[in-house]
Amino acid sequence: MTPDDPDDSTTQSRDSEEESETRQPPGRETSGDGAGSPAQFHRCDRCSRAWYYDRAVCAGCGHRSFSAIEPATGTVVARTTVHVTPDGVPSPLDLGLAAFPDAGHVVAQFGAQALEHGDPVDLRGAEQLRSDADGTPVVGPKLYPAARTTGATSSGDR
Amino acid sequence: MSEPPGAARADGAEANDGGDPWITGVGMTPFVGESDASLPALLETAAIEALDDADVLPDDLDAVIVGNMAAEAFSRRSGLANVLAGSLGAYGASARRVENTSASGASAIESAVRALRSGAADRALVVGGEVMSAASTAESTEIVSRITHSREYAQGVTLPGFAGLATDAYLEGADAGRADLARIPVKNHRNGATNPYAHFQKRIAVEDVLDSPPVASPLRLYDCCPTTDGAAAVVLEGAPASPTPNGVRVRRVASAVGTHAVGDRTDPLALESVATAGEAAFDAVDRSRLDVDVLALHDAFSVLEWLELEALGFAERGRAWEDTVAGEHDVDGALPVNPGGGLKARGHPLGATGVSQVVELVWQLRGDVPEARAVEDPAVGLALNLAGFGNNAVCTLLSVD
Numbered sequence: 001m002t003p004d005d006p007d008d009s010t011t012q013s014r015d016s017e018e019e020s021e022t023r024q025p026p027g028r029e030t031s032g033d034g035a036g037s038p039a040q041f042h043r044c045d046r047c048s049r050a051w052y053y054d055r056a057v058c059a060g061c062g063h064r065s066f067s068a069i070e071p072a073t074g075t076v077v078a079r080t081t082v083h084v085t086p087d088g089v090p091s092p093l094d095l096g097l098a099a100f101p102d103a104g105h106v107v108a109q110f111g112a113q114a115l116e117h118g119d120p121v122d123l124r125g126a127e128q129l130r131s132d133a134d135g136t137p138v139v140g141p142k143l144y145p146a147a148r149t150t151g152a153t154s155s156g157d158r
Numbered sequence: 159m160s161e162p163p164g165a166a167r168a169d170g171a172e173a174n175d176g177g178d179p180w181i182t183g184v185g186m187t188p189f190v191g192e193s194d195a196s197l198p199a200l201l202e203t204a205a206i207e208a209l210d211d212a213d214v215l216p217d218d219l220d221a222v223i224v225g226n227m228a229a230e231a232f233s234r235r236s237g238l239a240n241v242l243a244g245s246l247g248a249y250g251a252s253a254r255r256v257e258n259t260s261a262s263g264a265s266a267i268e269s270a271v272r273a274l275r276s277g278a279a280d281r282a283l284v285v286g287g288e289v290m291s292a293a294s295t296a297e298s299t300e301i302v303s304r305i306t307h308s309r310e311y312a313q314g315v316t317l318p319g320f321a322g323l324a325t326d327a328y329l330e331g332a333d334a335g336r337a338d339l340a341r342i343p344v345k346n347h348r349n350g351a352t353n354p355y356a357h358f359q360k361r362i363a364v365e366d367v368l369d370s371p372p373v374a375s376p377l378r379l380y381d382c383c384p385t386t387d388g389a390a391a392v393v394l395e396g397a398p399a400s401p402t403p404n405g406v407r408v409r410r411v412a413s414a415v416g417t418h419a420v421g422d423r424t425d426p427l428a429l430e431s432v433a434t435a436g437e438a439a440f441d442a443v444d445r446s447r448l449d450v451d452v453l454a455l456h457d458a459f460s461v462l463e464w465l466e467l468e469a470l471g472f473a474e475r476g477r478a479w480e481d482t483v484a485g486e487h488d489v490d491g492a493l494p495v496n497p498g499g500g501l502k503a504r505g506h507p508l509g510a511t512g513v514s515q516v517v518e519l520v521w522q523l524r525g526d527v528p529e530a531r532a533v534e535d536p537a538v539g540l541a542l543n544l545a546g547f548g549n550n551a552v553c554t555l556l557s558v559d
Contacts, residue, residue, distance in 0.1 A: 051422060052309065052419075053307050053418070078323040078327035078330070078426070079323070080319060080375050082319045082373070083372050084295065085296070085316065086296050086299050086300035086314070086316065087296055089314035090314065093314055095314075095315065095319050097421070105423065106421045107313060107315050109314065129312055130312070138311075138312045
């Protein structure tokens with residue numbers, strides 16, 4: 001489903017998820033045009049609560065096995081441009097806080113352009129986001145304008 | 159689905175076995191941008207000042223607790239509590255370090271209070287300290303950003319980044335404007351100007367804030383606390399037979415953890431850890447919010463002062479800014495907030511901050527401050543020390559009797 005992500009099992013351990021998300025070698029980057037695969041969220045196998053941030057135990061019901069899902073299109077609820085960033089992080093850095101329906105919030109870098117409050121967004125791709133302290137590229141998804149559902153530009157990225 | 163994630167449990171609300179401890183001595187070093195002294199030396203200075211203030215000898219101590227976040231990263235030191243206790247000669251005392259990121263100081267006090275309440279100790283020394291000046295601002299930001307969730311860290315998110323997002327969302331949702339937000343650092347700098355221990359002892363104007371360099375829009379430099387070197391200390395004694403003339407009573411210390419990832423919050427502007435810790439503190443004592451005369455809040459970034467006032471129940475959601483603009487949080491206002499200058503002007507040496515907040519409240523409750531920043535006859539004070547951007551919160555309630 002996601003060619004960039006070797007860990008496509010439905011039940012993920014925290015460690016393997018972290019490894020695949022943050023320490024991929026640079027050769028796996030995509031072009032950065034927002035055409036990458038949607039980022040995977042977690043959904044609890046028991047109560048169906050969904051979220052983005054890796055955790056060991058479901059905050060809703062205490063269950064420990066989750067499935068990977070792709071949430072519906074989100075909405076930008078806050079944005080900032082950070083001018084003082086650590087070494088290895090781009091500056092200035094455009095960050096957005098997006099709300100995803102029934103799947104919580106995500107803080108992530110904007111892709112091609114910084115968006116406005118209320119803009120529909122998807123979290124996708126596997127681009128270099130920053131470098132780690134030892135210079136290793138850190139790869140992950142960014143926030144891109146959502147593909148229009150009523151327009152003619154549906155590229156069928158499934 | 160069931161209840162939202164967040165602060166699920168609050169400690170400190172259980173039975174009051176040994177009675178309320180009293181703070182019988184306080185001390186702190188000046189908070190400065192770059193100290194010539196080492197971290198152990200700063201801890202010693204603050205400790206000796208507090209011991210002398212309490213008229214307690216190191217030999218009398220049962221517990222020595224050091225609050226510090228990142229001595230390994232900033233100072234290449236560890237074992238701080240043993241270093242301090244050994245230097246003081248507090249042999250035989252139980253000694254340890256407590257780490258809870260930027261709330262390490264208040265968590266160290268909480269640990270001491272628990273030891274005193276349980277009867278495990280009769281006299282405790284708590285010292286919080288941090289030396290951050292060896293690192294550049296970029297390095298400090300990186301060290302502190304290591305507390306974030308791995309998926310937040312991957313995005314390059316730092317504490318100023320979270321604060322920029324929260325400020326943007328707050329100003330979008332409330333009628334407050336950018337200039338209204340600037341009233342917080344202006345107030346805290348005015349208070350810090352008469353605090354000889356403060357990192358910044360100069361007044362600033364709203365225009366200075368609005369003209370300062372952008373850090374994380376809409377936040378600017380003068381909305382953000384500095385990196386600081388310093389230490390602060392308190393001596394606590396278990397329920398004395400009669401109130402000590404110079405003592406301040408610790409009514410309750412309560413803390414609560416919230417979500418680790420900020421994005422996991424159902425409402426990104428609701429600091430649930432703060433709300434839970436505050437409720438636990440008030441539920442345990444015969445005091446209400448209306449009894450509080452002075453607040454020491456964790457204004458690492460301007461907007462946090464509003465978010466904490468709202469989470470603690472001192473203002474309705476989205477309305478705390480109105481009280482700031484009306485002057486109610488000034489030293490002579492109805493609810494003075496951060497009369498010592500707050501983190502913005504007093505400075506923010508991570509592990510020292512929570513202890514310095516309590517030191518300021520003790521001075522206020524004793525009447526030991528210059529008139530310019532003295533709250534009028536305060537009887538009850540509240541301190542709120544925040545870890546990260548609300549990962550954890552520690553609420554302390556103090557009273558004169």
